Every structure is written in C-alpha cells, then in structure tokens.
Amino acid sequence: MNDQGRILKFQVFRYNPQKKGDKPRMVTYEVTEAPGMTVFIALNDIREHQDPSFQFDFVCRAGICGSCAMIINGQPTLACRTLTSTYENGEIKLLPLPGFELIGDLSVNTGKFMRAMSERVESWIHDADADEVDFHRLEERMDPDVADQIYELERCVECGCCVSACATKRMRPDFLSAVGFVRLARYALDPRDKRSDEEFYEIIGDDDGVFGCMTLLGCEDYCPKDLPHQTQIAYLRRKMALVR
C-alpha cells in the first residue's frame, strides 16, 4: 500500500478552559502522511508547524507511560501506538478522554484521578509486622506463578482508557472503575499484603465498588495493554460476595 504523501485530515477538539471566552469547537488540520506515522507524530507535526498553542500529553512515545491516551475515531487508545495508516480514508477525529478533568484540548488530568484511586484502594502492601522485619533473614519466597500474575496486573500504565470506555463509570462518577479493581486484585493476590477479605470489602463492597460493575466490558475491550479486567473483576466479585 503506497500511502506516502497522503493528506490526512485531523478533526481535533479544541478548548482551553483557562482562556476567557474560549468555546469548545472542532478544528480541522491537514498533515502530509509519512511512512510509519503514528497519531502522536502527526500531533507533534501540527503543534510544530500549524498551532503552537495546541495541547496534548506525551512522554515516552512507546506505549509505556500512558500519557497520550485519547479518543481516536471513537475508540479510547494510545496515540503513540496508533498508526495513521490504519484509517483508510485518512480522516481522524480526536477527542479528549471523557470522565476526566480537562486541562485543555486533548490533555486531561488522569494523574489526579489515578492518585485519588490509589489512595482509595490503599495501593500499598499492608503488613502490621512490617516494622519488625529481621533484615538478617531472607525474605519468604513467592511462588513464581503468583509473581507472574502480580506482574501481569502491574503492567497497567494508568492511561485511563478503561475509565473512558466504561458507561457505568460515566453515568456514576463515584464508581471506582476497572483500573482500581485491577489494582486491588493485584494486592489481593499478593501474599505479602495481609489485608483480609473483610478489609477489602470495606473498600469495594458497595455499588460504587465491585457490585456497581454492570459488566459492560469496555475496560477489557479497550485496554491498550490487554489487561485481563473481566477475569479480575469477576475474581473480586466472587471474593466479595462470599464475605460474611
């Protein structure tokens, strides 16, 4: 397929809440496609050559930092991992991730949300005896399979795609959402975390937690890292349903 030199049409959401009198609008930019171009590269091109005030987030450009998540032609995904050649008609519509505080244009404050989520699920190892660790002794060994399961869940880059893809979360803003469940499942699996099921229940045992999940599976279907949201939420649901 020879798509070199193709003119791409980007329809981009523009709005700066900081600027007085600014109104949300869609602006069209034209970019000449280059071989292997990603949406992220095209956005940089626009900012460099057409509009320096254009706001969007990126750090790693390699799908590791999770900063450049946005809605690309209706799908929440990472701009740096989306090739422009995917879109045959060369028209690409970009919206900021819904469900997050808008900083400006395509930039949203996922950091604030993720911080609050981490605090809500108390995203750290809980061990009352942690202060009495004997440093002269070896740590207890972890089963390699359990370690693998934990690492699998730690691949989350907190991009926020699962939050934006979840109609439940959109309708009920206090809903914890998939990123929180996966995080909590990670600690529930970890033998070093001594929290009991009753204590996990205190965090997710209501309709803002795991029982609020209506299993629409947007999280599972739009995770750029292919994390197993469905099985993990089911795991937590079974666990929490059995708490007496």
Added chain:
Amino acid sequence: MDSYSIESHKKKSRFPARLDFLQSATGLVLGVFVWVHLLFDSSIILGKGAYHFVSKNLELAFLSETGHGFPIAVFFAALIIFTIFIIHALLGVRKFPISWKQHRILRDQMQMLDHSETSLWYVQVVTGFLMFFVGSVHLYTMLTNPAGIGPYLSADRIVSGNMWPLYLVLLVCVVLHGNIGLYRLCMKWGWFAGKDARKSRQTLQKLKNRVIVFYLTIGVLALLVFTVIGINHRDKVGERYMGHAMAAEGTQDLEESQPVESAQEMEAAEVVEAPDAVEAPEAIEEAEVAEDPDVLEEAEAAEEAEDLEAAEALEETQPVEQSHE
C-alpha cells in the same frame, strides 16, 4: 489482628453483596426457566397432540388417576415465577439510567464508542423495561386462568383473545434480555472461563447469538402455528382440545379428516400471510410436515388410552368449559 482500612471503625453493610448475588440468581432462574418454557411452547410446531401432551403433563396429569392433572400446579408455578420476576425487576431497576442526565451520558457514550457489549446492555434495559408490562400481563393471565391450557385454549387466547401482539413483543424481549443476561452472568462471575478466558468469551458470545436465533425462530414459528389454529378455531372459541377423547373414537376418523384439516389450514395460513408477512411460507411447510407425527402420536395415544370412561367424562365436560379471555 489490626485493621488496615481507613474507615475500619464503621463496618460496611453486606446488603449490596446480597442484592448483587440475588439479582444474578433470580436472573439465572428466570433465564433457564424461559429456555425450558419456550421449548415446551414450541411443541405446538410438532402438532396439537404434542402440545396437549406437554401441557397436560405440566399439570402433573401423570400423577392423577383420571388424567385430568392439577391446574393448581400451573398456578403455583406462575406464582413462584411471578415472585422471582418481581424481585428481579426490583433489583434490575437499580441499574437503569434513571435520570435524564444519566440517560444523556449513556447515549453520548454509545454514540462515541461503537461497543457491542454496551449496546447489548442498553437492549437489556429497554427489553427489561418493556417486560415490566408485557411480562406482568402474561404472568397475571397464568395466575388467574391456570386451568385448561391446551392447543385450542392457547390458540384462542392468541387469536380471538387478541393476545398475539403481546406475545410477539414478549417473545422478542424475553429471548434477547434472557440470553444476553445469561451471557453477561458468565462474564460477571467468571463462569466457564477455562484456561483462556478470552477464547471462552468468544465461544460464549457465539453460543449466545445462536441460542437467540434459535429461540426467536421456534418462538415465531410456534406463534404462527397457534395463529393458524386460532383462526381455524375462531367459530368454536371455548372448545377444548380432547386429545385422548378424540383419539378414543378411533384413529380412522382422524386420518380421514386429515386432508380436509390440512386444506383448511392452508387457507388460513394464506390469510395470515398477508398481515403478518413473517416467514409464513416456511410456517405452512412446517405445519404440514408436522401433521404426520401428530397423527401418529394421537394414534399411539389411542392405543394407550385405556381409561375410556375418563375420556367420556372429559367429553361431557366439554361444553361447560369456557374460554379464558
């Protein structure tokens, strides 16, 4: 042991967990019930005899000496299902996008995100809402008129009782809502996940689609067959189907009358075809194909019908029986 949660001083209610479980459990019972229910209903496709046999045995006729059965069994079954239905509706309505704002957000989300699972959930919301009404009407009918369910009574109800639009809506709603719901249950609780949960999900999705097509097909077919019978039987509303009694008179009669009946049904089917226009030709074919096993079954039933007295008794009660409209 020390407690780690920040809000550990107040224990969270276990109610949300129980309600969530109850919603799933009632949904599971209703979903499986509908599977069986529709299969039994569709026995009419095999012929009146088959339907009569099924409905009699669901009245526990095999337990009674006269072969009459106990219509009260149908009443209790309807009562239990109605109760579960109401509980499920009550629990389900908690999840509805109940405010304008929520509904607006959901519609926006669906417009933005072309995601089949989210759309399927919306289908469940709409069909669930419709079933508050159509489901209730159907269940109420079963509660108040549990007796005498048979091919003619059901057909009269559908045609002369003008219930066909309700049953058509109910059929579509219940098949979609139930089967999407059963699939969602598997996802929700991680059932049948196997080693590769994603692969199992695809299998379950396919299975769900096939089951929906299957039940919609047999459901619509059964409704069409009932319509044909009902139109044929329009002048004799209230007459009951006497499987055993008719058979006891001799299979000869039945066989002789067969071609005539078939022709009548053909005519009736042609009348139906125009207004309904739903796979009518296939239905006629099915109905015709169904004739033979029907006769055979009735013939067999005749051989087995030892209790002639009971058959006569049935015949005598015939004029007294009135239709339940």
